[in-house]
Amino acid sequence: MRRGRSPLAPSLWQVGLTYLALGLASVFVLFPLYWLLITSFKLPVDVNSGPVYLPWVDFKPSLHAWEYVLGTLGSDVRRAYVNTAVVALCSALMALFLGTNAAYALTRFQYHPRVGAIVLFVACLALVVGLVASGMPWQPAVGLGLVGLILGLQTLGRRFKKHLGNEEIALWLISNRILPPVVVVIPIYLLFQQLGLLDTRTALIISYTVINLPIAVWLMRDYFQNIPHDIEECAQIDGASRYRIFWTIVLPLAAPGLVATFLLLLVFAWNEYLLALFLSKANSQTMPLMVAAMSGTRGTEWWYMSVIIMLMILPVVILAFVLERYIERGLIVGAVKG
Amino acid sequence: MKKVENKLQQAGLWIRFVGWLERRAATVFLLPSVLVILAFVLFPLVGSLYSSLARLRFSEGGLELTFVGLANYRKLLLGSEQGHFLGQPGAGLWALVVMGLLALVLGVVMYHRWRAGRSVWIWLGQPLLGGLLLLAFTWLFLSRLWPGTRMGTLQTTLFYVMAGTALQYLLGLGLALLCAERLPGTRFFRVLFILPLAITPIGVAYMFRMLTDTGKGPLVPLWEAMGLSGFSWVNDPWGARLAVLIGDVWQWTPFAFIVLLAALQSVPQEQVEAAAVDGASRWQVFRHIIFPYLLPASATLVLIRLIEGFKIVDLPNILTNGGPGTATESITLHAYFAWRTLDIGTAAALGFLLMLLVSLITSLYAAWILPRARGQV
Numbered sequence: 001m002r003r004g005r006s007p008l009a010p011s012l013w014q015v016g017l018t019y020l021a022l023g024l025a026s027v028f029v030l031f032p033l034y035w036l037l038i039t040s041f042k043l044p045v046d047v048n049s050g051p052v053y054l055p056w057v058d059f060k061p062s063l064h065a066w067e068y069v070l071g072t073l074g075s076d077v078r079r080a081y082v083n084t085a086v087v088a089l090c091s092a093l094m095a096l097f098l099g100t101n102a103a104y105a106l107t108r109f110q111y112h113p114r115v116g117a118i119v120l121f122v123a124c125l126a127l128v129v130g131l132v133a134s135g136m137p138w139q140p141a142v143g144l145g146l147v148g149l150i151l152g153l154q155t156l157g158r159r160f161k162k163h164l165g166n167e168e169i170a171l172w173l174i175s176n177r178i179l180p181p182v183v184v185v186i187p188i189y190l191l192f193q194q195l196g197l198l199d200t201r202t203a204l205i206i207s208y209t210v211i212n213l214p215i216a217v218w219l220m221r222d223y224f225q226n227i228p229h230d231i232e233e234c235a236q237i238d239g240a241s242r243y244r245i246f247w248t249i250v251l252p253l254a255a256p257g258l259v260a261t262f263l264l265l266l267v268f269a270w271n272e273y274l275l276a277l278f279l280s281k282a283n284s285q286t287m288p289l290m291v292a293a294m295s296g297t298r299g300t301e302w303w304y305m306s307v308i309i310m311l312m313i314l315p316v317v318i319l320a321f322v323l324e325r326y327i328e329r330g331l332i333v334g335a336v337k338g
Numbered sequence: 339m340k341k342v343e344n345k346l347q348q349a350g351l352w353i354r355f356v357g358w359l360e361r362r363a364a365t366v367f368l369l370p371s372v373l374v375i376l377a378f379v380l381f382p383l384v385g386s387l388y389s390s391l392a393r394l395r396f397s398e399g400g401l402e403l404t405f406v407g408l409a410n411y412r413k414l415l416l417g418s419e420q421g422h423f424l425g426q427p428g429a430g431l432w433a434l435v436v437m438g439l440l441a442l443v444l445g446v447v448m449y450h451r452w453r454a455g456r457s458v459w460i461w462l463g464q465p466l467l468g469g470l471l472l473l474a475f476t477w478l479f480l481s482r483l484w485p486g487t488r489m490g491t492l493q494t495t496l497f498y499v500m501a502g503t504a505l506q507y508l509l510g511l512g513l514a515l516l517c518a519e520r521l522p523g524t525r526f527f528r529v530l531f532i533l534p535l536a537i538t539p540i541g542v543a544y545m546f547r548m549l550t551d552t553g554k555g556p557l558v559p560l561w562e563a564m565g566l567s568g569f570s571w572v573n574d575p576w577g578a579r580l581a582v583l584i585g586d587v588w589q590w591t592p593f594a595f596i597v598l599l600a601a602l603q604s605v606p607q608e609q610v611e612a613a614a615v616d617g618a619s620r621w622q623v624f625r626h627i628i629f630p631y632l633l634p635a636s637a638t639l640v641l642i643r644l645i646e647g648f649k650i651v652d653l654p655n656i657l658t659n660g661g662p663g664t665a666t667e668s669i670t671l672h673a674y675f676a677w678r679t680l681d682i683g684t685a686a687a688l689g690f691l692l693m694l695l696v697s698l699i700t701s702l703y704a705a706w707i708l709p710r711a712r713g714q715v
Contacts, residue, residue: 018516022527025513029534032545032588035556039548050554098371105367129384171704173371174641176379178696179386180649180670182677183689187385191378210378213371215642219597222634225712226604241356242363260600263532264593271538273652288538295544302548309541316536320529327528327600 033313040065040306047302065303069311077290077311083280084270084287085315087201091208092265098209099216100258102173104246106166106217107224108232113169116160117153124149170221173214181211185278192279199281207279208269215268216261223257224250259326267316287312390686403682410687419684422664423672423691425482425490433480437473444469468702489575491664491672492695497579498668499647502586503640509587510594510639511632515624517595518602528599535592543656546585550657575665578658582666585653590646594639601635602628630713637711641703648696 038054039047041061052058069077105111128145132138188207189198197203227250235245251258273288280286287308294305359366390410392403414423444465451461479496482489489497513531517524537545549555550572572578605628613623651670654660660667660675667675669692677685 015521018519018521019523021512022516022524025509026527026530028588029530031556032549033533035549036545048554051556051558053556098374101367102371105364109364109367111364111368125380125384129388133388167704167708169368169372171700173375174645175697175700176375177645178648178693178700179383180651180673180689180692182651182670182674183386183390183686184382186389186682187382190385191381206378210374213375217371218638218642219635222638223600223604225634226601226631241360242367243359246367256600256603260596264535264596267535270536271541273538273540288540291538291541291544300544300547302544305541305544309537309545312538312541313533313536317529317533320532320536324525324528327596327603 036306036309039302040310042303044301044303065307069304069307076285077308080285080287080290081311083201083204083284084312087204087208087284087286088266088269090201091205091212091269092262094205094209095212095216095265096258096262099213099261100220100251100254101246102213103217103220104224104250106170106221108229109166111166111169112163114160115162115164116156118164119160120152120156121149124152170218173217177211177214181274185274188275189278198279199283201284203279204276204284204286207275208272211272211275212265212268216265219261219264220254220257223254223261227253256327259323263320263323266319270312270316386686386689389682390690391683393683394680406683410683411691413684414687414691421488421490423490423492423669423688424478425493426488427481428484428487430481430484433477433483436480437476440473440476441469444472464705468706471698471702488663489665491667491669494579494664494666495648495650495668495670495692498583498586498650499644501583502590502647502650503643505583505587506591506594506643507636507640509591511598511636513591513595514598514602515628517599531595532592534589535596537589539589539652540656542585542589543652546581546588546653547657550581572658573662575662578662578666582650582654582657585657586647586650589653590643593643597635597639598632601632605631633711634713637708641700641708644699644703645696648692 038061041055041063042052042059043062043064046052046059055061124145127148128138128141131141131144192198192203192207195203197206231249231253232245235249240248271288272286273292276284276286276289277292280289291305291308291312294301294308389403391405391407393406393409395402395404413419448461448465451465454461475496479493481487482493513527517528517531534542549557552558552561552572572581609627610623613627618626648668649670650668651674654666654668654671655674658666660671664672669688673685673688673692676682676688
């Protein structure tokens with residue numbers, strides 16, 4: 001009957017339903033964004049007088065907010081923009097690089113971290129904390145702890161044979177994200193103060209890399225798991241090193257996952273607020289801080305805020321358009337056949 | 339002659355180095371990440387643990403942390419802050435009925451495992467431990483649902499996390515499946531559905547405050563048409579919670595969407611086509627071929643959203659300021675309010691209680707759901 005068509009080709013009403021569902025979801029997604037866009041062209045009086053919906057029909061659009069943000073605030077916004085871009089790109093790339101390596105390792109090798117060693121590590125840590133709390137300067141205390149750890153590992157640690165596995169390592173990695181940032185900002189602030197990195201992009205890059213790393217590991221681990229091992233085994237028989245296999249075979253195959261993960265990491269770093277609030281002042285200020293700053297002593301200035309949010313979305317949209325094509329099907333199938 | 343020897347020696351060293359690298363590949367791949375995390379996580383963790391056992395006091399020459407032991411925890415669990423954190427229970431008959439049913443199910447599971455001759459830990463220890471926890475949570479949640487009782491920040495957070503994660507996953511899965519169909523225009527939708535992620539959470543919170551404004555928000559005519567104009571739904575506890583939930587779902591559904599969309603690419607098309615040729619229905623294809631390939635990514639996605647969801651703070655803070663009363667206050671917001679009044683000890687204690695709760699839920703999840711989803715059972 002319907003010769004030549006794939007048996008999976010949807011019928012007409014299925015296509016219709018699909019578009020209907022997509023359309024409804026788009027309205028849900030787009031309406032808030034539309035409201036934001038028109039608010040950025042409204043005069044304060046239009047915002048405060050009650051809802052108006054259509055430019056040129058309900059109200060006369062004005063560029064006053066854009067002029068203020070790009071003109072009067074121009075240099076601040078430009079600096080914040082560059083800061084955000086640099087910090088987000090660097091930290092996303094670093095987290096992706098480290099996380100991809102770790103994720104690959106966790107899917108292809110077996111690890112056996114010994115319980116004895118972990119207990120010993122925690123004990124030494126407690127020792128160091130105790131010493132510092134009782135008034136010892138931190139440098140000798142840490143040194144003492146390290147010596148204790150190494151001595152202990154060489155002697156006591158070998159006695160205990162019980163060990164954990166890869167799943168436990170992965171869980172430990174993700175568990176580092178459990179503590180709410182409100183609780184850890186003060187110690188992190190003190191840490192970067194000690195390192196002399198307050199109000200620098202470096203501090204933000206480091207902290208975003210650390211907080212995003214577990215997510216990179218977990219997401220990439222799943223994509224690697226679905227990549228068949230046969231290809232790698234063939235390459236290994238042909239004499240390729242582990243690193244060469246990883247870079248030239250596994251990574252290209254994981255491209256959809258890599259792109260999706262990169263986008264997510266970038267967006268998380270792009271939008272982070274609380275740590276930026278603490279670790280930066282004028283020099284390394286990022287865009288989310290500018291958004292929050294628009295709600296100050298004069299009430300919330302919705303029109304300026306909308307402009308800044310619009311500016312923040314723009315690069316992500318462009319990047320999403322550029323990278324979207326790499327989240328595509330078909331790479332794996334071809335590689336296995338060839 | 340000497341030169342050649344030197345070169346040979348260098349080459350030998352290089353080969354030995356490469357060989358060493360190859361043997362140590364497992365370490366080289368994993369160790370950097372572990373070290374980076376250890377270096378930057380340990381100190382904040384220890385620091386905040388200490389501050390949860392201390393109180394900030396004004397003294398000569400500034401502020402001072404004094405050690406107070408478990409006083410902060412006692413205050414939250416038993417003392418003056420108990421109602422705020424754990425809510426106020428009412429005697430609930432149907433909560434008891436639900437718990438009785440749960441206990442019955444647990445008993446059946448234990449009986450089956452015992453009949454199957456599993457070890458004592460598997461048939462007695464595991465279900466008892468997990469089951470008691472489950473019962474305790476059910477009680478904590480259900481006994482605070484009636485009129486006259488009050489939900490604490492714990493219950494509110496649990497509500498956001500459970501309802502939010504479920505909605506985000508289902509919506510994200512549906513959209514990913516629709517977008518994976520090769521229809522014209524899906525590229526546009528793919529980019530469109532990622533957009534909400536691109537807005538900083540604090541921006542999303544302000545945006546939803548604009549949208550839910552009962553005087554000048556865009557939905558006002560809609561409320562009036564529904565006869566709700568007099569009813570200020572952000573002043574109703576469940577109305578306000580719903581507003582926060584919708585904001586959360588709006589922002590985080592794209593996360594599920596993009597992860598699942600990428601995972602869909604690893605489904606082998608031949609299998610799908612073959613099944614369709616053999617006459618499998620669309621539901622059967624999804625259930626038996628596509629879904630198993632999505633399971634590992636789904637399990638991870640839900641785990642990440644569970645962990646992240648517990649930290650919800652910007653949305654209730656800006657949208658409702660935690661109100662009405664404490665109806666929309668999450669645990670992190672509770673900690674943030676405590677912290678803003680310089681009660682750093684209580685804030686840190688709340689953080690660690692939250693960590694305990696999330697660790698519990700994650701370890702239950704890791705023990706029961708993850709291995710099955712990742713195909714290890």
